[in-house]
Amino acid sequence: MKSRRYSEVDVFSATAYRGNALAVVHDADGLSTADMQQFANWTNLAETTFLLAPEDPRADYRVRIFTASEELPFAGHPTLGSARAWLESGGTVGAGGVILQECAAGLVPVRVTDDRLAFEAPPLTRYEPIEEARLRRVASVLGIERADILDSSWIVNGPRWMGIRLASAQQVLALRPDPGLLDDLEIGVVGPYGPESETQFEVRAFFGGDAVWEDPVTGSLNAGLARWMNDTNMAPQNYVASQGTVLGREGRVHIDIDDDAIWVGGHVTKCIEGSVLL
Incomplete structure (x- = not known):
């Protein structure tokens, strides 16, 4: 084990502890999937994310998103929370006020303004009437x-x-x-x-x-x-x-x-x- 930077942020609220909590592990390269899943199970939050070096050269960072029991290809509040944690740890905003997050669902643009973050919603993979x-x-x-x-x-x-x-x-x-x-x-x-x-x-x-x-x-x-x-x-x-x-x-x-x-x-x-x- 080694010491890694750790953050918890509150997403979708300007007042702390009134939104949705997210745990973020920084510099997570080297951790196995089993390590990540076990830690996410231990935090017992809705989601825990792990920030890694990007594999796609267009991305600013890569994130893996875990619930207590499974990995998700994409999730909304972990995207915004991870982006804020990455910025707070020294990340810089790219051209046009947008950073590019890499996750299992692909590349997700995140727009940064003075007081809010916003992600561009990925396409729906199932969009049809419910039986x-x-x-x-x-x-x-x-x-x-x-x-x-x-x-x-x-x-x-x-x-x-x-x-x-x-x-x-x-x-x-x-x-x-x-x-x-x-x-x-x-x-x-x-x-x-x-x-x-x-x-x-x-x-x-x-x-x-x-x-x-x-x-x-x-x-x-x-x-x-x-x-x-x-x-x-x-x-x-x-x-x-x-x-x-x-x-x-x-x-x-x-x-x-x-x-x-x-x-x-x-x-x-x-x-x-x-x-x-x-």
Whole structure:
């Protein structure tokens, strides 16, 4: 083992400890996949990332993204958190205010502004209607009637998200899913606020599998929702979604669509800096 720089950041919140936490191990070259997976299991956060030298000469750095149980080809809040950690450790912004992250899903541009970072959403790898039998199962898990689901779509971009649209943000906030029924489902739910609200949509993300829980703020889900809702004329080109409200968080996800490119952005706040023996 050797000492490596270590960071924990809070993503999608300008206030520390109100967004989604991310652990970042710097200078991770030399670690095996098993080493990374074991450490991610130990941190027990939604995701832990490892910064490495890029293999693609166009990239500024390479990142590997792990949950407690598996490696992901891409994820949203780990992308923004890793980019901020890389910048804080001495990385510099390239031409046009963009840095280029290499991950298993490919190269992901990250735009840097004075107060926020934003990643360009990768293409969806599955984007089609959800079969009716599965929708009935989703409604049962969420504790709602099938008729309450106004629209739905697969919006897979790494995580295997199913997008579910309800009539209002209040319906989204009222959901109390049955964890015993989640199994392997990954469900993202969205509903609109009224015109006077600070944010335009409320989003919630529910996972099954090895761990049953609700994600505080989810970049990949919001990226898929933005693509789907823009294509179906259910959202404007620019909006802000809130997430994590039920969990006592204040996640804010900024969506900007520019020439059909979807930029998913938010604040990243430093929380912990130090070193780890790994």
